[in-house]
Amino acid sequence: MSLEIIGLSKHYGRDVVALNDVSLQLRQGECFGLIGESGSGKTTLTRCILGLEPPTSGRILFDGVDITRLGAAAMRRMRARIQIVFQDPYASLNPRMSAHDIIAEPMIIHRATLGLEHRARTDRVVELLGLVGLGPQHLSRFPHEFSGGQRQRIGIARALAVNPELLILDEPTSALDVSVQAQVLNLLHSIQQRLGLTYLFITHDLGVVRMVADRVALIHHGRIVEQGDTAQVFAGPTTEYGRMLLAAMPEPDPDLSPYRRG
Amino acid sequence: MSGARWLNLRRGFYRFRRSWLSMVGLVIVAALVLVALVGPALVPHPEHVAGGINTTARFLTPSASAWFGTNELGQDVFSLTIAGSRVSLLAGISVVVLAAGFGTLVGAVAGYYGGWLDEALMRFTDLMLTLPSLILAMAVAAAMGPGLGNTVFAIALSWWPGFARLVRGEVMAKKADTFVIAARALGAGTPRILGRHILPNIASPIIIKMSLDMGFAILTVASLGFVGIGVKPPTPEWGSLLSTARGYLPDYWWTAIFPGSAIFLAVFGFNLLGDGLRDVLDPRARR
Numbered sequence: 001m002s003l004e005i006i007g008l009s010k011h012y013g014r015d016v017v018a019l020n021d022v023s024l025q026l027r028q029g030e031c032f033g034l035i036g037e038s039g040s041g042k043t044t045l046t047r048c049i050l051g052l053e054p055p056t057s058g059r060i061l062f063d064g065v066d067i068t069r070l071g072a073a074a075m076r077r078m079r080a081r082i083q084i085v086f087q088d089p090y091a092s093l094n095p096r097m098s099a100h101d102i103i104a105e106p107m108i109i110h111r112a113t114l115g116l117e118h119r120a121r122t123d124r125v126v127e128l129l130g131l132v133g134l135g136p137q138h139l140s141r142f143p144h145e146f147s148g149g150q151r152q153r154i155g156i157a158r159a160l161a162v163n164p165e166l167l168i169l170d171e172p173t174s175a176l177d178v179s180v181q182a183q184v185l186n187l188l189h190s191i192q193q194r195l196g197l198t199y200l201f202i203t204h205d206l207g208v209v210r211m212v213a214d215r216v217a218l219i220h221h222g223r224i225v226e227q228g229d230t231a232q233v234f235a236g237p238t239t240e241y242g243r244m245l246l247a248a249m250p251e252p253d254p255d256l257s258p259y260r261r262g
Numbered sequence: 263m264s265g266a267r268w269l270n271l272r273r274g275f276y277r278f279r280r281s282w283l284s285m286v287g288l289v290i291v292a293a294l295v296l297v298a299l300v301g302p303a304l305v306p307h308p309e310h311v312a313g314g315i316n317t318t319a320r321f322l323t324p325s326a327s328a329w330f331g332t333n334e335l336g337q338d339v340f341s342l343t344i345a346g347s348r349v350s351l352l353a354g355i356s357v358v359v360l361a362a363g364f365g366t367l368v369g370a371v372a373g374y375y376g377g378w379l380d381e382a383l384m385r386f387t388d389l390m391l392t393l394p395s396l397i398l399a400m401a402v403a404a405a406m407g408p409g410l411g412n413t414v415f416a417i418a419l420s421w422w423p424g425f426a427r428l429v430r431g432e433v434m435a436k437k438a439d440t441f442v443i444a445a446r447a448l449g450a451g452t453p454r455i456l457g458r459h460i461l462p463n464i465a466s467p468i469i470i471k472m473s474l475d476m477g478f479a480i481l482t483v484a485s486l487g488f489v490g491i492g493v494k495p496p497t498p499e500w501g502s503l504l505s506t507a508r509g510y511l512p513d514y515w516w517t518a519i520f521p522g523s524a525i526f527l528a529v530f531g532f533n534l535l536g537d538g539l540r541d542v543l544d545p546r547a548r549r
Contacts, residue, residue, distance in 0.1 A: 052443065076449045079449035091441065094445075094463070095441075096463055097458070109450050110449065
């Protein structure tokens with residue numbers, strides 16, 4: 001798989017520019033971190049890649065095919081290859097559906113591509129639950145019976161149900177407790193290793209992105225201001241915004257903490 | 263059914279039970295349904311229900327032999343009132359179900375698609391709202407002839423816009439929820455998104471409105487019967503019973519007071535039940 005975004009722009013009305021000439025390239029099997037504050041255009045970019053909103057101009061090439069110009073049937077097949085895990089695990093699961101139904105639904109929608117019948121779907125749901133660290137005892141439970149971390153695992157299982165090649169992670173840990181964040185990040189990392197997925201990891205958490213991403217890009221007011229290898233960008237940001245952003249990152253060394261007395 | 267869902271239901275019922283007015287509503291509605299189901303088979307004078315008359319026993323006052331007295335044809339008012347519950351309840355339920363079904367369809371399509379389709383459907387809905395419902399129902403009933411089916415159709419025709427507006431608003435609010443966006447990102451089609459994701463999550467306000475509307479639907483059916491374009495005699499119906507009795511007031515008050523009380527009780531019961539259901543199902547509206 002390869003994803004190439006070329007000169008993507010998105011305007012709302014005449015005055016609001018959500019994305020301004022964004023170009024990115026994701027390589028097979030990497031974790032690409034996209035860093036930006038609220039309102040920087042991160043969410044609009046994901047919605048364009050998922051085909052939920054048409055861009056004003058520019059192209060999104062997935063394996064060389066421009067997905068902004070696909071017909072309805074071709075776009076439907078494409079959706080099985082690009083999936084997303086949302087930020088808020090409390091809002092992203094339908095409260096009226098059981099864990100089984102939530103994870104099985106993508107297989108029903110894409111049964112033409114996946115060819116799984118009823119019995120096989122249930123087996124696959126159990127397999128996916130195991131993959132994300134849950135078990136068959138969770139099949140018939142409803143979202144409100146799970147903790148935040150468990151719900152996020154269900155969201156991950158749902159995204160994996162259609163065997164995607166690219167997984168968009170839209171701040172997958174920012175709504176979770178710190179201890180649970182680490183568990184979910186470790187889970188995402190091991191899944192990537194096992195399934196050979198490509199990740200587009202969107203976050204405003206610099207500590208997290210430094211840990212997980214191979215390469216990063218900074219997005220500011222809908223414009224990519226900096227991109228490169230993670231270590232390189234964090235070591236020496238070349239733009240004013242990059243320097244300002246990285247200077248705001250808390251220092252992990254307690255001796256250098258501003259809260260330290262003496 | 264999973265344990266937690268069962269627990270939620272029990273919790274809801276506990277909240278419902280704590281309000282005694284809701285319980286009164288539930289008891290009235292349950293009694294009405296029971297009477298409508300088995301009553302006509304148990305009435306003391308089934309021959310009067312079928313249209314038989316007994317001119318030697320006209321206008322008897324309520325007594326141990328005829329609890330609600332007899333009317334101008336010597337028919338037992340108690341038998342007629344009990345038998346009338348079936349027609350009224352059936353008509354009320356039919357009106358509400360038809361109106362809710364069509365209104366939900368229109369409202370869901372308008373709210374989900376938005377744009378010009380929304381505009382067109384909602385302006386049509388507004389147009390239907392501006393027509394006085396009773397007058398529209400009278401016109402339809404007059405054009406298509408009297409009868410239970412036509413009465414129900416006529417009232418439902420003027421009833422659905424309320425549901426359409428309610429459902430449109432709820433769908434518009436729900437379609438921005440993340441789980442709906444997740445379903446779209448998965449490639450779910452519109453029928454699946456509406457049927458599996460949006461509508462099950464807005465069922466509560468629809469059920470509440472159906473329950474609250476039941477009483478008024480029964481009242482409207484009775485009103486049409488009262489003005490003489492509803493169900494035709496000899497089929498006993500509360501509105502038409504009241505209409506005939508009107509000429510004999512106030513001397514033979516029992517011919518009017520009992521069918522009238524039945525209408526009052528039905529409207530009252532369904533309203534209390536609807537209020538109780540709203541307290542349980544819609545936490546936002548709770549006092």
